[in-house]
Amino acid sequence: MATLSPPRTAAWMTRRRRPAREIGLLVVAGIIALALLSPLALVALDAHSAGWGEIHRTLFRARSVMLLRHTVVLAAIVAVAAALLGTGTAWLTERAALPARRLWTVLLVLPVAVPDFVVSYAWHSFAPRIPSLLGASIVMTLGTYPLVYLPVAAALRRADPSMEEAAHSLGVGRWATLRRVTLPLVRTAIIGGCVLVVLTVISEFGAFEILGYQTFTTEIFTEFQFDARAAGSLAIPLVLLGLAVLLAEGLLPGRTVAGSAPRRAVRPVRLRRMTVPAMAGLGALVVLAVGVPVGTIVYWMAAAQQTTLPAAATLTSATLTTLSYSAAGAAAAVVLALPVALISLRRSTVPRTVLERSTYLTKALPGVVIALSLVFFATRYAFGLYETSTLLVVAYVILNFPLALVCVKASVAHVPPRLTDVGRSLGRGPVAVFVRVTLPLLAPGLLAGFCLVFLTAVTELTATLVLAPIGVQTLATQFWAFQQNIAYSAAAPYALVMLALAVIPGTLLGLWFDRERSTRA
Amino acid sequence: MSAIELHEASKAFGSTPVLERVDLDVPERSITAVLGASGSGKTTLLRLIAGFEALDGGTLTVGGRVVDDGARSVPAQHRGVGYVPQEGALFPHLTVRGNVGFGLSRGERGRVSDLLDLVGLGELARRYPHQLSGGQQQRVALARALAIGPAVVLLDEPFSALDASLRSELRRDVARILSETATTTVLVTHDQGEALAMADQIALLNDGTVIAAGAPRRLYQDPPGLAAAASIGEFNLLAAQVDGATARTALGEISIVGPGASAGPGDDGLGGSCQVMLRPEQLELRLVAGSADTAAEVLEVQYLGHDALARLRVRGDGTPVLLARIPGELSLEPGQSVWIAVTGAGRAWPATAAS
16 A cells, blocks of 8 residues: 555645644633632632631521522422422323413413512512511512423423323223323423522522512621621632532432423313313413512502603603613623533533533522622622623623523424534535524524523612612612512503513523424324 | 545544555546445545545545545545535525535636526526425535536435435436536445445445455456455355365355355365355256255245345255345245256355455
8 A cells, every 4th residue: 555656635634632722612601610719709708808807707697597498498489389389280281181271381481581570579568467488488488489380380281191092091090190101201391390480589689678688688787788708708618509509419319301202292181170170270370470560560560640640751761771781791602601501512521511511500609799790890890890780791601691591592403413414515614504594493592592581681670789889770670679669659650561572582591392292202 | 547546545534544555546437336335434434535634644635636645634624525424415595506605706707507407497597405305405515516627526325314215216217417527436335236236346345444446247247356245245155165166165166256266275285165156046046956956944035026036945954044126026935945056156265365
């Protein structure tokens, strides 16, 4: 062979081992992950600069025990209630012969779009004497059960009904099948949903403040107005709680539902005499979670004297501010989620796994903690950023990155590597393949991610209160200001616009989710 | 001239070797089938030729041009190698026309209609992939690969997802299209029937190495080794003593050919023991004893419609169970006695080499 003249060598030959592109992507994703995790480091720095004495004074006192008990008790109650409600409703819409099934699947998810502080405003303005634990439990359960409903409904739709049929054929009755087959199938989904519920409860501020239920978040806010250092040390138990919940989830043995897609439609269980009670129950749930807040808003607006309604100009400017901040945050979150999601297209490697896991850690960080860490960062290292809209948008990105990532990753699954392989074999370079194949297929997921982050940012209160530039009002902060002064009528229009802004992305999201479930199933 | 030459090509994923020193020549304007079980490395072989993976060692030449020398490689988009992956992998967001025209420049898009006519889908240009049947999707995928005027087209198990009747029809159509367009083709498959029916040349891939390559008829009738014989079709293996051009077996004296035939007595003083391979159709069953026939008992019969496979055991002998192909209308019952006559020559290998 060596003596023969070597064959013509192509001019296109490129040296390779690991393509530079891939390393570039890994580096970009790594920087993004580090930036997302920076609040964790900042909390530690903040606490360190406050000093051990300060931490000791703020944390080791009877009051902390009370705050911890409040947080844990409420989280437990809400997690159990939301798990029951979410799983029950999911079973009804996915496995039972429920009239107007599709309508229910939309109505049951709606409460996600109604911010918890608006729900508690509604309940509190009607029943100011409601015990705070009871009120907080009701409000948080109504607001968070969709976090269990959505994954469990998805898991039920994915699960092969032939497993349940196999159980029946083995002589196992309907209830025993539910207990021994169906529930174990969706166990992972229920646990995953409950983790989200607990994290939401831990980080909630507005609803508790209105209802007078004291937790670490309300305490941090009170302290923040007087002593920022004390607030910083109070963030420690919150972060630890969140991390503990994520850790517990990671330690639980996860089982995924066998992926075989059911080709056949599920033969729904007939409810017979239970149809009317089931419908009534679902109706009551939707009325309590959505009807009551919307009704209250409308009531207060109708009851208002002309003078107490805000000037149209103020409302407009708050709306525009909210729109621009939320859109900026949503766009940035989706753009940053893209490289991290694309990493998951590649073959599984250690850096990839570490990256993916670490970005999920931000789920454990409550909004107030992220906001405080950014305040600490700006006042210490970048004073030019302090009290600017940039910092608020950054907070939205960090807070909502996991949401954006979930959507973008789901759509990455629509771009199997063989499609990009084919594109290249047809003579197209990597850039052309990305623009003509990858991007169009990712587009629905990117839009869904944008909608989800946008919706959450519009209704975000805690970080916005801390970080909004002085003199700038968003819908949420203006609503909060009026509500705190018991100006219920003046607050109402802001809540209404917030809900209206959330409706369009919420609907788009619902459509995408339904499509995603049916293509996956 | 060869359209593709692989020379000592090796590829490993991490520490797992997938292909080891593979040599393969694909003649121009022919269909070469790479036949192997799943996990034998055949898809990796295809991905290496397409340029999706790079060689760890050895060289790959496409159209006389070295495209991978183990250190440097030409990216897939500059190879001009058409690729039809499993289940088509059509772009779901593009119409049939958009898919076929993907690799063409704007000025060349006029050719799309001709290509669609070629694969018989002229009317479906505006459809989206999810509106097509599996067979139609495969045709579009083939048209898309042919559009760029490739030096070579690679087909990765193109018919495996289709049901049997559709499969044979599409197989014939694809073979016709490929020969009409004089396209050099590499077809990867685990289906022996598909390889035998479509290919001009079959390469047998086993555990990452090509154990044999050649025309289908030659590989079936005259396999170079036992592993090759086992990779294509059913076979019987008999222990034998060589005596000149014949061998003494449990089925009597059989004329033999192949490397075992020369291992006559006296080579090692032990007498030439060898192994003789007979295809099932070389065992002819008779219901009445002839002069040189061997008595056997029917164990079971697997009815296949046009013919049947009978499993037999030679009477009074512990030899392995034998397979015989019998006419479908011949009805045999388990336990029944038959007599076996051997037709044609057995293929012999020295006992040690074959084991």
